[in-house]
Amino acid sequence: MSRPIKAILHTNNMAHNLQIITSSVKAHPENQNKTIKRLAVIKANAYGHGLAAAMEGFKDADGFGMIDLEDAAVLRKNGVTQDILLLEGFFHKSDIKTMLNLGVSTAIHSPYQINYLKEELPRLVSRGFKPVNLFIKFNTGMNRLGFKPSEAQKVYEQLAEFKSTGLIKSIGSMMHFANADTDNRDAEVVRIEEEFVKNCMNLGGHEVPVSLCNSAACVRYPRFAGIATENWIRPGSVLYGSQYFPNLNEQNVVHNFKPAMSLVADIIAIQNLKAGDSVGYGSKFTATKDCRIAVVACGYADGYPRSATNETEVGVLGKRAKLAGRVSMDMIAIDISHIPEANIGTPVVLWGEGGPNIDEAAQMCGRISYELICGITPRVPKVLDNGQS
């Protein structure tokens, strides 16, 4: 038998979360009669959940957004027929052929990508490839990727020339919010209106498909999620049960996102301490009274953050227990003095169902949810659970 730790992937909850974010965006009064398609974002191995869980949990999505062509190949090999969009576009000229081979659409954020298309597309005509979509990525303040909104018509015209190859289906516009998950966002909203909405939605004399909103923007700006006739939303974190938006409650927005992952490890040893005894490297926990300590088969080599402190909580048999001492490579210790029913073999929930949710767990470790879920290491077995069994 293997070491008693696993990441349980709740594919039913993943499907639920996709449904919740979709219906919340569609419920916005200005979004009636709009087409709102959903690209489930599954970059970074589906935020650490694995592509198998993503394909199962998000099978109702209209498409998938990702970074790696290798991941796109895995999806196609597994029979995924929905749209796939490379959110950062392709990196090398040779990727273009692979993309067309897999029927993968791409973001275009820089002139070198247009040059690669100019060189490569004519060679690939009449090879029987199905046409793919292009999304021009505009820089609306993040200053990572994208063209200036003022260049929109020019970039569109350059790309529209490739339509004669028969390899381009449609050309749309996309952008990415820098501040949707912060409290400092009014200026950004003005900027999106004045730059993106004004310059990037009507190109070549007609309205193009657009894609604006990640999770935080879907929740905070449902109006932007449906601003055009054809919209593609790009939720990631909320699909995995995270709602890392400070002060969201000020707007009384309550979304019932459910955990996509439960990280569970068993108790493998019990220590009974006397007052004054310490636990772990550096003796960072010292018992103030007699107490019962459980050693759990999960450490930082599994992806559990070493920044967790004695105030970090875990779930044990429906109760909360706190860490005792430093996180080791393969173990943590927890104080279970108040949970006498816990014993060798009792499962401990580091985060997920029966323990702190991913945002709470992250906060208690001074991290954000994305870091925790993406940080699960390959040695942790993944178990899919659709809630039926």
Ligand SMILES: *Cc1c(COP(=O)(O)O)cnc(C)c1O
């Ligand atoms: C990661 C990413 C998303 C999803 O972001 P969340 O905050 O996880 O919803 C959407 N769009 C782009 C371009 C991304 O890189």
